[in-house]
Amino acid sequence: MSLTLFAVYFVACACAGATGAIFRPGAWYEGLKKPSWIPPNWLFPVAWSTLYILMSISAARISGFAAENELAVLGLGLWAIQIAVNTLWTPIFFGLHRLAGGMLVLVLLWLSVFATCVVFWSVDWVSGLMFVPYVAWVTAAGALNFSVWRLNPGEKPIEL
Amino acid sequence: MSLTLFAVYFVACACAGATGAIFRPGAWYEGLKKPSWIPPNWLFPVAWSTLYILMSISAARISGFAAENELAVLGLGLWAIQIAVNTLWTPIFFGLHRLAGGMLVLVLLWLSVFATCVVFWSVDWVSGLMFVPYVAWVTAAGALNFSVWRLNPGEKPIEL
Numbered sequence: 001m002s003l004t005l006f007a008v009y010f011v012a013c014a015c016a017g018a019t020g021a022i023f024r025p026g027a028w029y030e031g032l033k034k035p036s037w038i039p040p041n042w043l044f045p046v047a048w049s050t051l052y053i054l055m056s057i058s059a060a061r062i063s064g065f066a067a068e069n070e071l072a073v074l075g076l077g078l079w080a081i082q083i084a085v086n087t088l089w090t091p092i093f094f095g096l097h098r099l100a101g102g103m104l105v106l107v108l109l110w111l112s113v114f115a116t117c118v119v120f121w122s123v124d125w126v127s128g129l130m131f132v133p134y135v136a137w138v139t140a141a142g143a144l145n146f147s148v149w150r151l152n153p154g155e156k157p158i159e160l
Numbered sequence: 161m162s163l164t165l166f167a168v169y170f171v172a173c174a175c176a177g178a179t180g181a182i183f184r185p186g187a188w189y190e191g192l193k194k195p196s197w198i199p200p201n202w203l204f205p206v207a208w209s210t211l212y213i214l215m216s217i218s219a220a221r222i223s224g225f226a227a228e229n230e231l232a233v234l235g236l237g238l239w240a241i242q243i244a245v246n247t248l249w250t251p252i253f254f255g256l257h258r259l260a261g262g263m264l265v266l267v268l269l270w271l272s273v274f275a276t277c278v279v280f281w282s283v284d285w286v287s288g289l290m291f292v293p294y295v296a297w298v299t300a301a302g303a304l305n306f307s308v309w310r311l312n313p314g315e316k317p318i319e320l
Contacts (some may be wrong), residue, residue, distance in 0.1 A: 009237055160186050
């Protein structure tokens with residue numbers, strides 16, 4: 001695995017992760033009704049940091065197969081989609097308080113992460129396996145976003 | 161050039177471009193002091209649509225060189241950085257009204273777009289050339305963000 005490529009993909013992840021530091025949950029989020037099974041607050045940055053490292057390692061590994069396998073090149077394109085969608089979710093949910101809009105973005109994120117996982121796995125099962133926790137986490141995040149949306153029907157988005 | 165890869169990269173661009181529809185300029189932006197040389201409003205979506213098409217074509221072209229040139233693989237990683245940074249700018253500027261923060265993101269965007277342009281050019285000059293209008297536009301956008309920032313010193317960001 002190329003360390004340069006790991007670093008490049010990690011910078012892309014850092015941009016997506018920066019949204020979590022810029023668009024803070026704050027008092028609005030604290031005041032929302034949440035499901036009983038919601039994970040503790042500290043788990044979110046820990047989980048995302050771990051996932052960003054895993055997705056950078058797997059993108060760097062898949063890059064090493066680009067010379068011999070066309071699916072690796074497709075996988076890198078799908079990786080670019082999922083990082084753009086990932087960057088989109090936080091500003092929509094925490095920035096605009098759009099619970100339904102966040103749900104739509106999470107569905108797109110799940111589809112792009114799952115597609116990346118499948119294509120990565122077909123090229124290199126280790127890289128595919130590194131995407132499995134990401135698929136699981138986005139599934140849970142989707143269930144959480146859905147639950148928060150349904151539990152707070154009167155919540156209005158911020159109008160810019 | 162693979163049409164599938166063009167479509168994949170265009171979906172990533174559509175995510176970045178969606179921020180322009182979600183985080184609208186609105187009354188706040190209309191009320192800001194702006195430099196005399198500011199382009200007309202209609203030019204922004206036209207320019208971005210054109211740039212998104214060009215950057216998708218060039219990423220799809222560069223993907224076709226991945227089997228023979230290691231720099232193509234590096235270029236695709238840089239492309240992923242620039243699309244994540246691109247997705248970040250609009251929510252920070254139009255969502256949070258952060259003029260200085262937007263400036264910082266535009267510097268990162270310029271660096272990542274320029275790096276992608278140089279690496280793409282070294283692989284395939286046509287793909288590099290397709291990134292030149294993007295470098296030019298982000299240079300102008302940076303000058304505009306800088307000018308708006310300096311012309312509106314009392315402007316306060318939105319607190320979430």
